[in-house]
Amino acid sequence: MKLVDQISFNWQIFQRHGLRTFLLLAAVGIGVASVILLTSLGEGARRYVDREFSALGNRVLIVLPGRSETTGGAPPIYGSVPRDLTLEDAYTLEKIPGVLAVAPIVAGTTTVAVDSRSREVITLGSNQSFFTVRKLAVGAGQILPARTREDAMAVCVLGVKLKRELFGNARALGEWVRVGDRRMRVVGVLEERGESLGLDMRDILLIPVRTAEQLFNSPSLFRIMLDIAPSADSDLIQTKIKAVITERHEGEEDITVISQDSMLAAFNSILTTLTLVIAAIASISLLVAGILIMNISLISVSQRRKEIGLLKAIGASSRQIRQLFLGESLLLVSLGSVAGILFAYSLIAFFSSLWPSFPLMPPLWAVPAAVGVAFFSGLTFSIVPAKRAAGLDPVLALRGVQE
Amino acid sequence: MKLRDSTSWIFKALWMQRTRSLLTIAGFSIGIAAMVTLSTLGEGLRTFVLNEFTQFGSHIIALTPGKTETFGMGGVLNTTRPLSLSDAAAIGTLPNVEAVVPVVMGNAKVKAGQRGRDTEIAGVGGAADKVWKLELALGHFLPVDDLERSRALVVLGNKLQQELFPGLNPVGQFVHIGGARFRVVGVLAEKGEFLGINMDEMVFIPASKSMQLFNRQSLMEVDIFFNPRVSSETMAKKIRQFMIDRHGFEDFTLVTQDQVLATMDNILSVLTYAAAGLGAISLLVGGVGITTILMITVTE
Amino acid sequence: MIKLISINKTYQIGDTPLRALRDVSLNIDSGEYLSVMGPSGSGKSTLLNMIGLLDRPDSGSYLFDNVATEALKEERRARLRGENIGFIFQSFHLINRLTAFENVELPLILTEQPIKSRRQAVAEVLDMVGLSARASHKPNQLSGGQLQRVAIARAIVMRPRLLLADEPTGNLDSASGSEVIEVIERLNRDGITLVAVTHDQNLGDRATRHIRMVDGQIDSDQR
Numbered sequence: 001m002k003l004v005d006q007i008s009f010n011w012q013i014f015q016r017h018g019l020r021t022f023l024l025l026a027a028v029g030i031g032v033a034s035v036i037l038l039t040s041l042g043e044g045a046r047r048y049v050d051r052e053f054s055a056l057g058n059r060v061l062i063v064l065p066g067r068s069e070t071t072g073g074a075p076p077i078y079g080s081v082p083r084d085l086t087l088e089d090a091y092t093l094e095k096i097p098g099v100l101a102v103a104p105i106v107a108g109t110t111t112v113a114v115d116s117r118s119r120e121v122i123t124l125g126s127n128q129s130f131f132t133v134r135k136l137a138v139g140a141g142q143i144l145p146a147r148t149r150e151d152a153m154a155v156c157v158l159g160v161k162l163k164r165e166l167f168g169n170a171r172a173l174g175e176w177v178r179v180g181d182r183r184m185r186v187v188g189v190l191e192e193r194g195e196s197l198g199l200d201m202r203d204i205l206l207i208p209v210r211t212a213e214q215l216f217n218s219p220s221l222f223r224i225m226l227d228i229a230p231s232a233d234s235d236l237i238q239t240k241i242k243a244v245i246t247e248r249h250e251g252e253e254d255i256t257v258i259s260q261d262s263m264l265a266a267f268n269s270i271l272t273t274l275t276l277v278i279a280a281i282a283s284i285s286l287l288v289a290g291i292l293i294m295n296i297s298l299i300s301v302s303q304r305r306k307e308i309g310l311l312k313a314i315g316a317s318s319r320q321i322r323q324l325f326l327g328e329s330l331l332l333v334s335l336g337s338v339a340g341i342l343f344a345y346s347l348i349a350f351f352s353s354l355w356p357s358f359p360l361m362p363p364l365w366a367v368p369a370a371v372g373v374a375f376f377s378g379l380t381f382s383i384v385p386a387k388r389a390a391g392l393d394p395v396l397a398l399r400g401v402q403e
Numbered sequence: 404m405k406l407r408d409s410t411s412w413i414f415k416a417l418w419m420q421r422t423r424s425l426l427t428i429a430g431f432s433i434g435i436a437a438m439v440t441l442s443t444l445g446e447g448l449r450t451f452v453l454n455e456f457t458q459f460g461s462h463i464i465a466l467t468p469g470k471t472e473t474f475g476m477g478g479v480l481n482t483t484r485p486l487s488l489s490d491a492a493a494i495g496t497l498p499n500v501e502a503v504v505p506v507v508m509g510n511a512k513v514k515a516g517q518r519g520r521d522t523e524i525a526g527v528g529g530a531a532d533k534v535w536k537l538e539l540a541l542g543h544f545l546p547v548d549d550l551e552r553s554r555a556l557v558v559l560g561n562k563l564q565q566e567l568f569p570g571l572n573p574v575g576q577f578v579h580i581g582g583a584r585f586r587v588v589g590v591l592a593e594k595g596e597f598l599g600i601n602m603d604e605m606v607f608i609p610a611s612k613s614m615q616l617f618n619r620q621s622l623m624e625v626d627i628f629f630n631p632r633v634s635s636e637t638m639a640k641k642i643r644q645f646m647i648d649r650h651g652f653e654d655f656t657l658v659t660q661d662q663v664l665a666t667m668d669n670i671l672s673v674l675t676y677a678a679a680g681l682g683a684i685s686l687l688v689g690g691v692g693i694t695t696i697l698m699i700t701v702t703e
Numbered sequence: 704m705i706k707l708i709s710i711n712k713t714y715q716i717g718d719t720p721l722r723a724l725r726d727v728s729l730n731i732d733s734g735e736y737l738s739v740m741g742p743s744g745s746g747k748s749t750l751l752n753m754i755g756l757l758d759r760p761d762s763g764s765y766l767f768d769n770v771a772t773e774a775l776k777e778e779r780r781a782r783l784r785g786e787n788i789g790f791i792f793q794s795f796h797l798i799n800r801l802t803a804f805e806n807v808e809l810p811l812i813l814t815e816q817p818i819k820s821r822r823q824a825v826a827e828v829l830d831m832v833g834l835s836a837r838a839s840h841k842p843n844q845l846s847g848g849q850l851q852r853v854a855i856a857r858a859i860v861m862r863p864r865l866l867l868a869d870e871p872t873g874n875l876d877s878a879s880g881s882e883v884i885e886v887i888e889r890l891n892r893d894g895i896t897l898v899a900v901t902h903d904q905n906l907g908d909r910a911t912r913h914i915r916m917v918d919g920q921i922d923s924d925q926r
């Protein structure tokens with residue numbers, strides 16, 4: 001039997017049993033669509049993180065004070081160590097070849113006030129490099145002046161939300177704000193931008209690093225962020241950073257260096273695993289659909305005994321009968337898969353238009369995997385019915401006798 | 404038809420078409436199994452996490468410096484509104500407060516002779532062992548004495564004792580942390596992980612020493628354990644008022660255990676529903692299967 | 704063309720064996736017209752299925768064109784059947800969802816004939832049975848006689864040399880019956896070998912060779 005003939009033969013059966021066929025297609029379609037949709041959630045999360053990181057610039061190293069030897073444990077997040085990581089430490093790192101920019105960061109919370117309005121915000125002390133490394137820009141005014149590298153200037157840059165809270169729609173540039181017990185002049189307002197790596201850049205105060213040291217009465221850096229050259233060897237630079245700081249800290253290696261690549265890789269592997277697990281769970285529905293196909297095929301075989309007998313009488317071999325029934329399942333699975341894919345993609349399109357910022361998209365492997373599992377399940381569960389059909393005794397089948 | 408008759412009729416019909424019934428049931432039960440398993444896993448996780456959180460009781464209030472919306476980070480960062488040891492000590496004198504544990508965390512190298520290990524240092528108060536239910540393998544915990552004038556004593560986590568004093572009794576020995584000398588007074592029994600923090604690799608020193616060591620002006624957190632007969636709200640209100648009176652205005656954040664639990668519970672419930680929903684897809688397909696078979700049976 | 708030698712076939716009904724064919728030997732030459740008559744249950748249909756390669760004997764030998772068929776693989780028997788033998792049944796056995804044309808076309812589809820020659824062959828045989836006008840009708844739109852003529856068209860579309868008819872008029876009124884008989888006798892005159900099982904004495908008498916079966920045995924064989 002030629003393929004076109006077989007397909008049209010099967011198609012006629014589908015037309016004859018329209019509702020049944022529709023339900024089977026729905027079962028396969030739901031399975032395929034759910035695999036695609038759910039994996040695109042996982043993949044979307046992965047891409048989201050990816051994008052967040054690459055917005056930062058892809059070659060960033062982060063130096064944290066302190067070290068933890070706990071195997072597999074978290075990096076030292078507290079930032080409190082006996083020997084401070086100082087601004088001098090940070091600036092020494094600038095001499096390492098391949099390091100493009102070094103942004104020392106002093107972090108704390110302060111109360112920022114204008115007249116009677118005040119707000120408690122996260123306050124970062126840094127210099128111009130911070131804007132380079134974090135790919136930050138101001139929407140109005142300027143970034144921190146170059147002199148803030150060494151000087152404790154009384155200037156600050158506001159996040160947009162902070163600016164709105166303190167000044168409303170009034171002009172903030174050139175105005176004075178109270179930060180803790182000091183007064184600082186606003187030189188810039190950050191451009192509108194959402195959360196970045198868990199830090200809401202809209203509700204933040206940026207001040208010169210020396211000013212922050214005085215404000216918090218502590219010479220201790222919370223982090224150092226470094227931008228390294230695209231061609232530089234990240235591992236080598238990390239080793240050099242450790243060596244430089246260790247030398248400055250009397251032979252004690254008391255820092256931790258994290259590369260953005262490794263953080264991204266960690267996120268990636270977590271989210272990829274998660275996506276795979278979700279895909280596997282969603283695939284269970286395809287198993288159920290396979291069982292359903294088997295059930296219907298068995299019913300179909302017993303309903304079509306006479307037809308099978310007749311086909312044998314007019315020269316169809318067992319192999320041909322088997323192919324006919326397997327082909328029926330395959331056609332069902334194909335159509336169901338197509339329906340599922342279309343359904344999934346239209347939902348994805350719909351949700352993407354609702355939340356354009358979330359990169360909802362199935363991973364490359366999702367469609368082949370979903371269709372593959374659907375076919376595997378459909379084929380496996382069709383073997384028994386097809387064998388049963390092929391094995392029918394034509395004489396009995398023609399008489400319509402149930403065995 | 405009587406119930407018995409109709410039941411037997413149904414069973415006869417099912418038996419007549421047993422392959423069909425079996426396969427239908429198989430499909431549907433895989434769906435149910437998927438859903439039940441996944442929601443059980445979700446629920447199990449929820450219970451586990453909530454249990455972890457309530458193991459020290461639910462009558463706890465955490466006080467952190469700074470009035471900030473950034474949940475959790477407040478205490479770790481520098482602050483212009485420090486919480487001092489005397490704040491903690493003063494809260495300890497309030498009625499219905501049973502224990503107060505100031506906390507200052509940090510990382511440092513702990514050295515004993517030639518051996519050393521970079522690890523987490525917890526600066527706490529002498530009541531920490533009772534309220535956190537820490538058990539000692541050797542010696543005793545930090546003494547409950549004047550928070551602001553503590554002696555340089557240290558309690559080692561179990562793993563750390565094995566690393567630094569393998570096969571020896573460290574009680575009475577000295578270790579160096581960040582250049583300062585501490586006398587070992589006890590070793591914790593093995594505890595394992597608690598919410599991702601490995602207690603066995605920690606060392607406990609007095610909070611005041613920790614502040615000196617890490618050169619911090621402020622405590623990171625004060626955990627307040629209060630009389631269970633008083634409600635969280637009442638207690639939180641009392642402490643808030645007390646602190647406002649001390650500092651002049653509200654420059655701190657109070658989080659009750661109840662709030663933490665409610666937030667956790669919310670997150671974990673959503674997770675459980677999501678897992679159940681994932682399983683429900685298979686159930687849906689199983690349902691489609693039942694519809695199909697019923698429909699065929701009816702038209703036959 | 705056909706040589707049956709001591710064919711035996713026993714069916715097991717519960718515990719009791721039922722001998723449907725006992726030592727049946729029969730030679731049929733090309734172009735013959737046989738009628739097979741006998742009481743119900745005497746093994747007529749079983750004999751026909753045996754000749755049509757639908758059934759295998761328990762013992763004995765069946766030579767088709769001097770080829771021993773008992774040992775042949777199922778695949779090969781199906782092909783022999785498809786290419787050389789046409790079946791007509793009492794209950795027509797048409798597929799309801801297919802049109803008359805498509806029903807007739809089925810054997811050609813199974814053997815992967817090119818679509819053009821397929822159309823032509825189907826049109827030819829439908830014309831032969833006088834149903835050209837009904838090609839696109841579904842079975843439920845046709846009368847009994849027409850249905851059987853569609854079945855005949857399907858049986859001969861592969862140009863078989865042997866036509867096996869199992870009570871072809873059993874479900875038909877006498878007028879439709881004689882139409883059908885007329886068609887298959889014309890095929891016989893054109894050279895096809897015809898074996899017809901029937902209960903109708905008049906029909907049986909029209910054959911050139913008369914076989915009577917009783918209890919699974921050939922009781923008489925007259926020319």
Ligand SMILES: Nc1ncnc2c1ncn2[C@@H]1O[C@H](COP(=O)(O)OP(=O)(O)O)[C@@H](O)[C@H]1O
Pocket residue numbers: 395396714715716721722723741742743744745746747748749750
């Ligand atoms: N597949 C079978 N299983 C059991 N008994 C059968 C089977 N086929 C035929 N028989 C029995 O064999 C005998 C001959 O049947 P058959 O050839 O159909 O008779 P006829 O066509 O002459 O009426 C009958 O008694 C019938 O019941």
Ligand SMILES: [Mg+2]
Pocket residue numbers: 747748749
């Ligand atoms: Mg018969």
